[in-house]
Amino acid sequence: MKFKLEKLPLYLAYLVAFALGMKQMREPDIWWQILSGQWMLEHGAITRADMFSYTMQGTPWTNVKWLYEIFIAGLVNMLGPHGLVLLQAIVNxxxxxxxxxxxxxxxxxxxxxxxxxxxxxxxxxxxxxxxxxxxxxxxxxxxxxxxxxxxxxxxxxxxxxxxxxxxxxxxxxxxxxxxxxxxxxxxxxxxxxxxxxxxxxxxxxxxxxxxxxxxxxxxxxxxxxxxxxxxxxxxxxxxxxxxxxxxxxxxxxxxxxxxxxxxxxxxxxxxxxxxxxxxxxxxxxxxxxxxxxxxxxxxxxxxxxxxxxxxxxxxxxxxxxxxxxxxxxxxxxxxxxxxxxAKGNAEKQTRNAAIAVSLIAAIFYISIVNNSYYKATDSVNRFGAHVNMLHNPTGASAFIKDNKLQGPAFSDYFISSYLLWDLYPQFKSYIDLRDLDIFPASFFDNYMELHEHPEKFYSLDSQYNFNYVVVSTGQLVGMQRLLYWGKGYNLVYVDPVSAVFLKTNEVNRSVNENLSIQRLFTWPQEPDEPGWATAITKLMNPMNEYEEEDERYTSIQSAMFYNQVQNYPLAVKLLKQDLGSFDGEALGYSTLSSIYKDFAEHTPDATQKARRLDTAAMYSQMALEAE
Structure with missing residues (x-):
């Protein structure tokens, strides 16, 4: 009995290591690495030149990770992408x-x-x-x-x-x-x-x-x-x-x-x-x-x-x-x-140390599986063998696939990886996370300039003749605002993760004019989870829920998007009409307060500006009272 108690802290440390490996899938690199491995398995050859982007097609590629990519592709074929989460947990x-x-x-x-x-x-x-x-x-x-x-x-x-x-x-x-x-x-x-x-x-x-x-x-x-x-x-x-x-x-x-x-x-x-x-x-x-x-x-x-x-x-x-x-x-x-x-009874001290460390390990474990550890450390990670649909463009990918949108597409640095995995060869990237292995620093510099000078997108468009633009909602915000209000592109899809702007040309007329498939905002569908992944996650925390992916946050997420593209009246309307869903919750009030502040900053009339600032202050106070 003594021997087991002495070892208990170490067993619990192993459990903590396993739990820390069970992170929701949000790293974008994962997806192109799986695709690369699947391509090699399918073709029986090693990737030696770029075939996943259209901007650097044929560029020599020294793929050092080739064996790892083949290994995980085989693992994914057996267990799905969630197998990588299990692999990380075991390696830990x-x-x-x-x-x-x-x-x-x-x-x-x-x-x-x-x-x-x-x-x-x-x-x-x-x-x-x-x-x-x-x-x-x-x-x-x-x-x-x-x-x-x-x-x-x-x-x-x-x-x-x-x-x-x-x-x-x-x-x-x-x-x-x-x-x-x-x-x-x-x-x-x-x-x-x-x-x-x-x-x-x-x-x-x-x-x-x-x-x-x-x-x-x-x-x-x-x-x-x-x-x-x-x-x-x-x-x-x-x-x-x-x-x-x-x-x-x-x-x-x-x-x-x-x-x-x-x-x-x-x-x-x-x-x-x-x-x-x-x-x-x-x-x-x-x-x-x-x-x-x-x-x-x-x-x-x-x-x-x-x-x-x-x-x-x-x-x-x-x-x-x-x-x-x-x-x-x-x-x-x-x-x-x-x-x-050390003084006194060594056996008692060993037992007390084992109990104390076991208690610390147990608290650490609980804080991981209920996400309080990640929240306390301001981490974007969350527990669970799960493809996080708020960090992966599952909805945009489905929209592109269902409507058979053809490239070339402008895609941002982060979003391309998942789209490559899910849509290749229908989709090829403009830029992606293979970094300087494929894309020269000068190409990166031109891309990064879009953050400060979104108007430079049009010179890229004249060079590559993009058919559509798919970007993370949190990336290249100025460019999204330009496309939203300007001519030449139509916002046909947006969700909390990504937005799709389709060029207004003859090829795309059927999609651009089909209002039945275009919504002001879409909540992505929950991805299918393999049973084994759900079972392990629930075994480690029977109360586990992916609360941040609750569809009731649609109005907040939609209001935040339209606020950043500066359609303030629509942002206010979308959130106000559903504010009752957040009655008594600070999040709804604080979001509305932020929108009114931004709205006021872009209001030239002094009277209206003051009124909107007062409204922002009112909702800010309501948020404080709700906390």
């Missing part, structure tokens, strides 16, 4: 399992025993810091390989061949799964450097032999990267990635520590733990060096901590790699602190 658990075992290995090296409660509490902190990258993205495999490499080195502290040899095929697999594969080479290289450092300190023959074995493994791991469809290109790819990091001004995940956007709450917590680990090892290292004998794996690990710390400063998305490496250090630090503070 395996990562925590591996780094927890690694922490035990390191503690035992120092003659200590890392308690399950210590591993569990550090695991909970680790998960809270890195969960923002645990979103069914391909980098999950880079995180997994990073944890596995660290585990394999500490499981094999004598660096024998039977342990090292596994790194070579793993490096080959990693290089064909995700562009994070250089991290593996760096890890092996750092452990090789640590082995030579160990030899320089000890002058022992065994240390030299160990250093040579790791060095040979390093060379083999570099050579084996060539076993991929892109061959020697992957040797150059790390430099290309480095170039893209500096050139890519469009993706927030690439912000470095020198930019304000880097400093999220997770980044601040990460830096705090990094400093703690560096200080801890700074205190310990004097004694280690004084002994003139240091295990090669420990030497490598001591070099790896600052190396990964530096990597995490270069881009926000690299924080999970550093956290994986830091995990055992924080467990060891906590073990030392607990040992110094």
């Amino acid at each position: 658990v395996v990562i925590v399992l591996l780094i927890g075992k690694t922490a035990k290995f390191i503690a035992r090296y120092f003659g200590k025993e890392a308690r399950y409660s210590a591993i569990a509490i550090v695991a909970l902190a680790f998960l809270a810091i890195v969960e923002y990258r645990m979103a069914s993205r391909p980098e999950m495999f880079s995180h997994l390989f990073c944890a596995l490499y660290l585990y394999l080195f500490w499981k094999n502290p004598d660096l024998k061949w039977r342990g090292l040899i596994w790194l070579v095929p793993l490096q080959c697999l990693w290089a064909n799964m995700h562009e994070g594969y250089p991290v593996g080479v760096v890890m092996i290289g750092v452990f090789a450097a640590g082995s030579f450092l160990s030899y320089l300190l000890s002058k022992e023959k065994d240390a030299l032999q160990q250093a040579m074995r790791v060095s040979i493994t390093l060379v083999a791991s570099i050579l084996v990267i060539l076993l991929n469809p892109n061959t020697i290109v992957l040797w150059k790819q790390p430099f290309e990635i480095y170039r893209q990091v500096w050139a890519n001004k469009y993706t927030t995940e690439l912000y470095s520590w020198s930019q304000a956007e880097y400093w999220t709450i997770q980044a601040k917590a990460h830096i705090g733990l990094l400093v703690l680990a560096l200080v801890y090892w700074g205190v310990q290292i004097a004694g280690i060096i004084k002994s003139k004998r240091i295990n090669p794996v420990l030497a490598g690990y001591l070099l790896l901590v600052p190396a990964m710390g530096y990597l995490s400063l270069t881009a926000n998305r690299n924080i999970p790699f550093a956290q994986i490496v830091l995990f055992p250090s924080i467990v060891l630090l906590l073990t030392d602190v607990a040992g110094r503070l």
Whole structure:
């Protein structure tokens, strides 16, 4: 009974890891990656040139993730897109399992025993810091390989061949799964450097032999990267990635520590733990060096901590790699602190610690599955194996498909991915999330100018002769306003996620004149969910509901859209006629207050302006009273 109680915190940490993987599908990258894998399965060939956009058709494409994309395409064929959510949840658990075992290995090296409660509490902190990258993205495999490499080195502290040899095929697999594969080479290289450092300190023959074995493994791991469809290109790819990091001004995940956007709450917590680990090892290292004998794996690990710390400063998305490496250090630090503070009955203290950490883990789990954790951290993520219809253009895609709209279509950066997956080859993108792998920086710059100069759309239209425009309602708002009020395009579909503007030409006359299919605003239909996904979600939280997707929010969402295109009378009308549905709720009143404020700002008549500001103040007060 005692043994089970002691392990309970760790089991609950695994459950938390699984729950954090069960995020609603909202990452737009997912969809083009599935499509790419499906294309390769269907054609029995690797994607080597762009075939998904019409602007860069035929551009050479070094698709590093080709094997990952084939893998997830097969998974989706069996389980549907929701299978990626399950995959992420499982990978999360395996990562925590591996780094927890690694922490035990390191503690035992120092003659200590890392308690399950210590591993569990550090695991909970680790998960809270890195969960923002645990979103069914391909980098999950880079995180997994990073944890596995660290585990394999500490499981094999004598660096024998039977342990090292596994790194070579793993490096080959990693290089064909995700562009994070250089991290593996760096890890092996750092452990090789640590082995030579160990030899320089000890002058022992065994240390030299160990250093040579790791060095040979390093060379083999570099050579084996060539076993991929892109061959020697992957040797150059790390430099290309480095170039893209500096050139890519469009993706927030690439912000470095020198930019304000880097400093999220997770980044601040990460830096705090990094400093703690560096200080801890700074205190310990004097004694280690004084002994003139240091295990090669420990030497490598001591070099790896600052190396990964530096990597995490270069881009926000690299924080999970550093956290994986830091995990055992924080467990060891906590073990030392607990040992110094321990007094009295050790068995009772172990039991109390297990109960306390289990309680924390249980609260964390509940806060995840009821979404209070995500709301408290201002995250857009929500719990559930579910395709979020407020983050994916399911409605616009169905409209384009049902009405057989033909391209070329202007599509924004974010919306294209889902449309490619659902409509290709009927739909090809203008720009999409394959970023600088396909689209040059100059093309991105021209696209980004549309945010400040929406009128430049017309020069693009004259160049590409768009037949329709499909955009996220939250993107290129100025351009949407221009198309809504200007001539040449007709708003034929809009929902909370996307808007479709159809060119007014002879080809589109039947759709443009068919008022029966055009509504002021549409609420997208609920997507079909596989039974297994619903079952797991309900098992983890029987009360789970996708409340934000409730159709009763139609009037609020429609009013917000027409407010942003500056049709204020219509925005007011749509919300007022349904305000009774939100009687006593702050959301309806606060939205109406915001609309009247915007309406007033664009009212030239002073009397009317004052009246509308008074109305805005009235609804603002009603919102405050309703809160």
